[in-house]
Amino acid sequence: MTARITIAAAALLFGAGAAQAQVLQERNISLAAAVAIAQVAVEACAARNFNVTATVVDRAGLVRATLRGDRAGPHTVESSVRKAFTAASLRGPTSALQQATIDNPGARNLVHLPGVLPLGGGVPVRAGDEVIGGVGVGGAPSGQIDEECANAGIEAARDRLR
Template identity: 35%
Template structure:
């Protein structure tokens, strides 16, 4: 009888332990985020793409939480282009879409959103995704028009398309 009780207690304890392990497993999750090297490479390539088109810009890469990972200002780009580029990238993080598309889709609240610290709703912010996961965004400022800023970012991201697609 003592052996059976001991066996029952052991089985119950083991079951509770396994059950608690399963409950705790759902309390944690894994996310992908952009690394420093990739962020640096995207910022650099974005600035170079605009330079080839004759524009002096700044490019800022933020991670999926809007934390700056890389910032680069071309030699003759205005100082304020860094802030604007970061705020464009933050708009992408907030909205989940390129900043120009968000501006177009939400014209009704654009002016209100521009009063949020750290966000500006202007074209020139592009999402960075890898294997279906949003890693962050790149914002560009300094070209004569947001469509040109965006084109530089897209060109840079296309250069790293394979690297992004096969990211772990």
């Protein structure tokens, strides 16, 4: 009797699941767009005499491109990766997370998640309303400047993000 119930329950479970199963389609950032964003972000900061690293990650937070500008410190690589990951993962600018960790005691715990860095300079990359990646810039004297350079990279690649 128990075996029949188990088999019947499994048939219902798998039958219902199979009828509702579908293939997900997700857009993601291309290598060409990632390289273009990183290149322009580094150049935008260099034009202001700041030596930075820019990293672009895909929608899953995996690195697609990293460019370390001339004379950028070695620490800028890790900070740019973590800012890009944070922006893509949390689907918002890291400057907002930085402020949230100040204003909201609950948000302070996010800093304990691996890879999360709540400093300005990370921006999600969007195709329409969909987050398809993130860019992080590290090395300028403020997170605001890092973020401005990241946004310059995204804006320059806008035609590749459709």
